[in-house]
Amino acid sequence: MLRRIRGDAERPGLYDADSLTFGTPICRLTLEAALKELQGVRAVKLVEIAARGRHSLREMEMVYRVPDNEILRLANDPRFPERGSVKVYTEGG
Numbered sequence: 001m002l003r004r005i006r007g008d009a010e011r012p013g014l015y016d017a018d019s020l021t022f023g024t025p026i027c028r029l030t031l032e033a034a035l036k037e038l039q040g041v042r043a044v045k046l047v048e049i050a051a052r053g054r055h056s057l058r059e060m061e062m063v064y065r066v067p068d069n070e071i072l073r074l075a076n077d078p079r080f081p082e083r084g085s086v087k088v089y090t091e092g093g
Contacts, residue, residue: 007083026064052082 032044050057050062066072075083 022071023066023068025066026060028060028062028064031060 017053028047031047034042035044047060048057049060053069073084074086076086078085
């Protein structure tokens, strides 16, 4: 069910621009639930977050509140790391 993360013609993905609005906090459990829907994922051990220029990588709290004067971006394009990125580490077979 990769479409839960990416989205498709039927419904937007978790990080689709239309899924979030200004002032909407990011809920860790929502992210974990979406990841667990992916084929082959049994568990999510750790979720870390960093805000470029504000704080370094740290464990994500249950709710991450985006400051009113900021916009989250998640392009995941290695050519433009300032536009947000995701890293997934796996283990096992």
